[in-house]
Amino acid sequence: MNVIDxxxxxxxxxxxxxxxxxxxxxxKGEIVGFLGPNxxxxxxxxxxxxxxxxxxxxxxxVLGFNIRTDSLSxxxxxxxxxxxxxxxxxxxxxxxxxxxxxxxxxxxxxxHVARTLExxxxxxxRDQLAGTLSGGWKQRLALAACIMHKPKLLLLDxxxxxxxxxxxxxxxxxxxxxxxxxxxxxxxxxYMDEAERCHRISYISYGKMLATGTVxxxxxxxxxxxxxxxxxxxxxxxxxxxxxxxxxxVAPFGATLHVVGSDRKKLEAALAxxxxxHKGVTVSPGETSLEDVFIQFMSGSKDNMAKDNKG
Amino acid sequence: MNDLFSFARLGALLIKEFIQMRRDRITFAxxxxxxxxxxxxxxxxxxxxxxxxxxxxxxxxxxxxxxxxVSALQTTGYYRFDHVAQSAEEAEFxxxxxxxxxxxxxxxxxxxxxxRGDSPQFLIEADATDPAVASGAISTLGTVANQALLRARGMxxxxxxxxxxxxxxxxHRRYNPEGISQYNIVPGLLGVIxxxxxxxxxxxxxxxxxxxxxxxxxxxxxxxxxxIMLGKVLPYLAVGAVQVVVVLAAAKLLFGIPFIGSxxxxxxxxxxxxxxxxxxxxxxxxxxxxxxxxxxxxxFFFLPSILLSGFMFPYRGxxxxxxxxxxxxxxxxxxxxxxxxxxxxxxLPAVATExxxxxxxxxxxxxxxxxxxxxxxx
Numbered sequence: 001m002n003v004i005d006x007x008x009x010x011x012x013x014x015x016x017x018x019x020x021x022x023x024x025x026x027x028k029g030e031i032v033g034f035l036g037p038n039x040x041x042x043x044x045x046x047x048x049x050x051x052x053x054x055x056x057x058x059x060x061x062v063l064g065f066n067i068r069t070d071s072l073s074x075x076x077x078x079x080x081x082x083x084x085x086x087x088x089x090x091x092x093x094x095x096x097x098x099x100x101x102x103x104x105x106x107x108x109x110x111x112h113v114a115r116t117l118e119x120x121x122x123x124x125x126r127d128q129l130a131g132t133l134s135g136g137w138k139q140r141l142a143l144a145a146c147i148m149h150k151p152k153l154l155l156l157d158x159x160x161x162x163x164x165x166x167x168x169x170x171x172x173x174x175x176x177x178x179x180x181x182x183x184x185x186x187x188x189x190x191y192m193d194e195a196e197r198c199h200r201i202s203y204i205s206y207g208k209m210l211a212t213g214t215v216x217x218x219x220x221x222x223x224x225x226x227x228x229x230x231x232x233x234x235x236x237x238x239x240x241x242x243x244x245x246x247x248x249x250v251a252p253f254g255a256t257l258h259v260v261g262s263d264r265k266k267l268e269a270a271l272a273x274x275x276x277x278h279k280g281v282t283v284s285p286g287e288t289s290l291e292d293v294f295i296q297f298m299s300g301s302k303d304n305m306a307k308d309n310k311g
Numbered sequence: 312m313n314d315l316f317s318f319a320r321l322g323a324l325l326i327k328e329f330i331q332m333r334r335d336r337i338t339f340a341x342x343x344x345x346x347x348x349x350x351x352x353x354x355x356x357x358x359x360x361x362x363x364x365x366x367x368x369x370x371x372x373x374x375x376x377x378x379x380x381v382s383a384l385q386t387t388g389y390y391r392f393d394h395v396a397q398s399a400e401e402a403e404f405x406x407x408x409x410x411x412x413x414x415x416x417x418x419x420x421x422x423x424x425x426x427r428g429d430s431p432q433f434l435i436e437a438d439a440t441d442p443a444v445a446s447g448a449i450s451t452l453g454t455v456a457n458q459a460l461l462r463a464r465g466m467x468x469x470x471x472x473x474x475x476x477x478x479x480x481x482x483h484r485r486y487n488p489e490g491i492s493q494y495n496i497v498p499g500l501l502g503v504i505x506x507x508x509x510x511x512x513x514x515x516x517x518x519x520x521x522x523x524x525x526x527x528x529x530x531x532x533x534x535x536x537x538x539i540m541l542g543k544v545l546p547y548l549a550v551g552a553v554q555v556v557v558v559l560a561a562a563k564l565l566f567g568i569p570f571i572g573s574x575x576x577x578x579x580x581x582x583x584x585x586x587x588x589x590x591x592x593x594x595x596x597x598x599x600x601x602x603x604x605x606x607x608x609x610x611f612f613f614l615p616s617i618l619l620s621g622f623m624f625p626y627r628g629x630x631x632x633x634x635x636x637x638x639x640x641x642x643x644x645x646x647x648x649x650x651x652x653x654x655x656x657x658x659l660p661a662v663a664t665e666x667x668x669x670x671x672x673x674x675x676x677x678x679x680x681x682x683x684x685x686x687x688x689x
Contacts, residue, residue: 050531052688071687072314075533086528090334091327102323103532 003028003153003184004049006060006067011044011053011207018044019055020207026186026200031179033198034188037298041207042188043083046155049186050080063152076104079146083157085138087145089131093122096130097145104149112148120144136167143171147178154178156187160194172197192291201290203297210297215290222293224248225264227271229257231281237274244270249295260292315535324534324542332546342512346504346554350561353500359492360447364412367394367402371419376463380417380433383459389448390415402436412438413448425460486654493566498649499622501558502642505585506616509551513592514605516543522602527688536684540677543596544589551585562653571656577649580662583669584645590676591641597683616642644668 004026011019019041026032034042047053049062051071059066065073087096097113106112117123120140130141139159147154154175160168172194179185187198195201195215202212211218229237234257241250241259246266251258261267271283332339366384370377384390394411396402402414416434424431435452437445487494517539520526529539555578562568592609599605617623619633620642626634637643644665651657651665659666 047688052527052530054687054689072533072535075531078531080528080531082524082527082531084524086524086526088327088331088525089523090331095327095330099323099327100532102326103320103534105317105319 001028001064002026003030004060004062004186006049006062007058009045009048009055009058009060011041011048012056018207019048022058022204022207022209024202024209024212026184028184029179029182030200031175031185031187031198033195033201034186034204035190035195035201035294036188036204040205042204043157045204046080046157046186046188049074050078050155051075052080076149077151078153078155079149079151080155081142081146081157081159083161085130085142087130087138087142090129092127092129093117093133093141094126096141097148100145100148106149116144116148135162136164139163139167139171143174147183152182152184154183154185154187156185158188158190160189160191168194192289192294195290203294205297211293219288219290219293222262222288222296224260224262224288224292224296225267226286226288226292227259227267227283228286229259229271229281229283230255231278233278234281237278237281240274240277241270244273246270248299249292251292251295258286258292260288260296262296316537320534321538321541324538325545328542328546332550338512342508342550343553343557345508346557347561349504350497350500350558351565354493354497354561354566357492357496359443359495360490361444362388362447363391364389364444364448365394365410366390366392366413366415367396367405367411368392369396369399369402369414369416371417372422374422376422376425376431376460377417379459379463380421380456381415383455384415387448387451387455389451406436406438409438412444425464431460494568494654495650497558497562497566497568498653499646501555501562501581502584502620502645502649503617503622504558505551505554505581505588506642507613508554509547509585509588510592510595510612511606511609512550513544513547513589514595514599514609515602516593517596518599518602518605521600530686530688536681536686540593540680540684544586544593547589547592548582548585551581551589555581555585568653570653572652572654573656573658576659576662577652580645580648580652580666580669583666583673584641584648587641587669587672587676590673590680594676594680594683597680597685616640619643621646638668641669641672 002025004024006025007023009019009022010017022041022045024045034046036042044053048055048067051067051074054068059068061067062074063077065071065077067074088099091099094113094117097116098109101109101112114123117126122137122141122144130138133141143156143159156175160171163171168191175185175187176197187194189195198215200212200214201218203210203218211221213221231237234252234255238250238252238257241247241257246261246263246268247259247270248262249258249260251260259267259271261270275281275283368381370381381392385392390413392415394402394405396405396414399416402411402416405411406414414434414436416436418433421431421433433456435449437449439445484490517526520529534542559570563570591612595605595608595612599608615636619629619637620626620640621637622642626637626643629637648657648662648665648669651662655661
């Protein structure tokens with residue numbers, strides 16, 4: 001049985017459809033990355049899954065509980081980490097953990113709190129107000145608080161926003177350690193390197209699920225071709241390439257230029273022309289990255305929205 | 312596991328709330344300091360029966376009758392003649408400037424008329440822009456003036472004789488024979504203070520969680536609407552209890568307000584009243600989206616409560632529709648109870664209806680709050 005199994009989720013705020021026919025399945029022990037630009041509906045989808053929002057359409061189960069009728073049961077077995085730090089800043093670290101432990105009726109209380117503080121390495125700072133913690137520590141505290149009751153599913157909403165690379169690395173090591181213990185994780189993120197640490201990713205844009213699968217699958221299914229250009233005056237070459245048929249993206253990477261297109265024939269033709277016009281430029285086949293795919297998705301879905309608006 | 316209610320979860324919420332209350336020093340100080348400050352300030356300041364009001368005298372002659380009349384007015388305690396005007400124009404000016412509340416004019420032929428047995432007249436002009444100021448000073452006037460006149464003519468004995476056989480009206484000022492304003496104001500202040508602090512504090516209870524972003528987390532954890540409501544409401548019930556003790560102690564020690572009735576009856580009524588107030592505040596909290604809106608709604612409720620409940624102005628003086636409006640304010644009923652129990656020694660049967668009203672408010676507010684509570688973020 002899948003831990004998350006939802007289909008056809010629709011959520012509207014006013015006349016704006018924020019989540020549009022989202023279907024998603026996540027198996028036990030999987031770490032699934034949930035990607036998409038700002039305002040694409042990631043947070044709303046996660047909130048529907050943990051019972052904080054009722055979908056306008058669609059059905060599904062989380063941990064076998066109906067998302068419409070069993071939200072209390074879901075709440076007990078899900079750990080949800082909000083995007084913004086949402087523990088009490090005027091309570092100390094210890095008091096926050098005790099509060100959570102009491103709400104979940106964890107017994108014995110002191111032991112649970114002490115162990116969590118120990119795991120966090122925060123034992124010496126248990127009497128410090130949570131509001132005085134730095135971003136990285138707040139995030140660790142929030143994670144610790146939402147795994148204290150040993151949930152079966154962890155929903156993390158952009159957990160590493162504003163956190164330094166080392167803390168992010170440690171955070172992800174922790175997530176993998178938990179997943180190997182059987183915990184299922186759905187994590188939304190903006191970072192490509194984080195997406196690549198997931199077993200599977202789902203890409204959502206303007207409420208619509210555009211792609212899902214492993215990183216390799218998503219990249220392969222996108223059907224993009226990438227070439228790497230090297231040579232002098234690449235800025236002029238970039239200008240010359242912009243807008244030519246077959247050229248979808250032109251992006252400088254250090255001393256090279258990445259050119260991406262979805263129509264291989266047209267792209268090759270365009271590059272052949274540019275090669276002739278600009279002396280010394282060499283074209284070699286490159287590897288399409290996840291980021292290229294996402295940027296392609298983003299520009300593509302913007303077009304869709306523009307069309308929708310006109311229609 | 313019980314979904315609807317668990318003492319452990321309620322305990323978690325209560326402990327959290329008390330810690331937050333303790334940390335928020337200014338709010339905490341306000342909850343205890345404000346009642347005391349208001350009580351002392353208003354208790355000593357407000358007076359419904361003002362005395363020793365400045366008056367101007369325009370006396371055309373200084374015969375014994377005029378002097379007798381002036382001293383009689385002074386002994387009522389209402390008039391303080393600190394201006395002697397030479398002319399009616401000067402007196403008019405003093406009143407227009409607000410220097411005096413009364414102008415007493417005793418005409419030159421006053422003495423002659425008294426002696427001739429004509430009906431003598433003198434004029435008192437009162438500044439009635441504030442009717443309350445003038446009323447007490449004028450109401451006692453008739454008898455005082457007549458007696459003074461009779462005394463001045465050496466006719467005390469005859470006065471008693473003339474009075475015999477005439478209609479006699481006996482007035483008893485029950486429960487407050489000296490007409491001390493504080494007897495009315497101080498018990499009322501307990502209601503007003505509770506009304507303000509209790510509703511205000513609880514009205515921002517949920518909106519504060521929403522604004523700080525902690526509401527999302529609270530809703531994502533297993534806590535039921537009933538637990539959240541009680542978790543927010545009970546701590547303020549405790550604060551209310553402290554306020555009640557402070558105000559009642561001050562009423563006794565500072566103002567010497569008599570306490571005739573049953574303390575346990577009063578405390579029962581106070582408890583139900585405070586419960587109604589915190590539930591009202593919590594209901595506001597479920598309606599308002601921001602703390603600012605919650606405070607605005609609180610004040611929207613607060614002003615009518617003060618003005619139409621009978622705290623500041625006589626309830627029976629209001630038109631019927633306003634009295635009806637007053638009936639839907641918990642403070643109106645509480646004021647009746649506390650005045651009845653404290654000052655009149657009323658027993659349960661006398662205040663049962665009013666207590667019944669308060670119970671209805673409790674049930675109503677609790678019901679609305681639970682229905683209005685948004686369990687989701689929709």
